[in-house]
Amino acid sequence: KNQVEQSPQSLIILEGKNCTLQCNYTVSPFSNLRWYKQDTGRGPVSLTIMTFSENTKSNGRYTATLDADTKQSSLHITASQLSDSASYICVVSRFNTNAGKSTFGDGTTLTVKP
Amino acid sequence: NAGVTQTPKFQVLKTGQSMTLQCAQDMNHEYMSWYRQDPGMGLRLIHYSVGAGITDQGEVPNGYNVSRSTTEDFPLRLLSAAPSQTSVYFCASSYRGATEAFFGQGTRLTVV
Numbered sequence: 001k002n003q004v005e006q007s008p009q010s011l012i013i014l015e016g017k018n019c020t021l022q023c024n025y026t027v028s029p030f031s032n033l034r035w036y037k038q039d040t041g042r043g044p045v046s047l048t049i050m051t052f053s054e055n056t057k058s059n060g061r062y063t064a065t066l067d068a069d070t071k072q073s074s075l076h077i078t079a080s081q082l083s084d085s086a087s088y089i090c091v092v093s094r095f096n097t098n099a100g101k102s103t104f105g106d107g108t109t110l111t112v113k114p
Numbered sequence: 115n116a117g118v119t120q121t122p123k124f125q126v127l128k129t130g131q132s133m134t135l136q137c138a139q140d141m142n143h144e145y146m147s148w149y150r151q152d153p154g155m156g157l158r159l160i161h162y163s164v165g166a167g168i169t170d171q172g173e174v175p176n177g178y179n180v181s182r183s184t185t186e187d188f189p190l191r192l193l194s195a196a197p198s199q200t201s202v203y204f205c206a207s208s209y210r211g212a213t214e215a216f217f218g219q220g221t222r223l224t225v226v
Contacts, residue, residue: 004156034214043118043204043217044157089156101172104156 002027004092006105014113017080021108023073023090031093035064035075038087038107047075047088080112116140120205120218127195127225135190135221137205145208146188147172147215148180150201157204163188195225 004025013019023033032051036044048057048064050073057064061078077084090105121136139146147162159172163182177199179191188207192199202222206215 032213041220043206043219044215045217046214049214101159101162104158106154106156 002092002094002103004090004103004105006088006090006108008108009106010109010111012111012113013080015080015082019077019080019110021075021077021088021090021110023075023092023105025071025073025090025092025103027071027092027094027103029094030068030071033064033066033073034091034093034102035062035073036089036091038089040086044089077110080110082112082114085110085112118205118207118216118218120203120221122221123219124222125224127192127223129195129197129225131195133192133195135192135203135205135223137188137190137218138186139188139205139207139216140186141207141209141216142185143207143209143216144185145210146182147206148178148188148190149204149206150174150199151204151220152201160190160203192223197225199223200225 007022034049035047038044047059047062050057050066052068063076066073087107087109089107091102093102118139144165148160149157151157158174161180163169166185169180202220204220205218208215
């Protein structure tokens with residue numbers, strides 16, 4: 001069964017600290033992996049998208065890594081800000097799926113405290 | 115550029131009532147989809163469309179209907195609302211299925 005597991009489920013850090021969120025998947029064959037940020041009460045917004053050949057992609061203070069061999073991805077947030085408080089969702093898509101059926105993780109809820 | 119627009123933002127229905135959640139996008143995206151998000155759970159795919167006139171079921175389609183008469187619009191119909199359909203509904207669009215998706219702001223639906 002195609003699955004996406006995210007850890008931790010929730011995380012609390014102090015403003016200015018770094019943190020890393022994990023995403024492990026069993027989706028096969030692999031097409032791409034996306035990270036989304038979802039603020040409370042709003043729709044998800046794309047942070048990064050990585051294909052099989054990419055192992056690192058950055059978007060400002062957000063850096064995603066991908067190890068397609070071990071089927072693991074991480075999202076590293078540097079110098080956290082209060083506005084980083086949100087749910088972070090990992091999404092993995094299957095290769096050649098024109099219908100675009102993707103598997104969503106349950107998300108990691110990040111709280112940044114002053 | 116409005117992106118993906120969902121209406122209404124909030125809705126309360128009585129059990130058995132029907133209604134349509136509206137979704138419109140102005141990015142000329144081929145692919146549109148509907149998700150529901152329940153507390154503490156991930157997004158679950160209800161229905162999706164790969165282009166005008168083409169729709170297919172997702173993971174949790176029961177109790178919902180969709181149609182895609184134009185590229186821009188993808189309404190979701192609840193046939194006979196049930197309390198189990200209380201959720202937040204998100205519409206999304208993308209150029210193709212497995213690419214970056216743009217989400218609407220969501221519709222918070224409560225069925226009493």
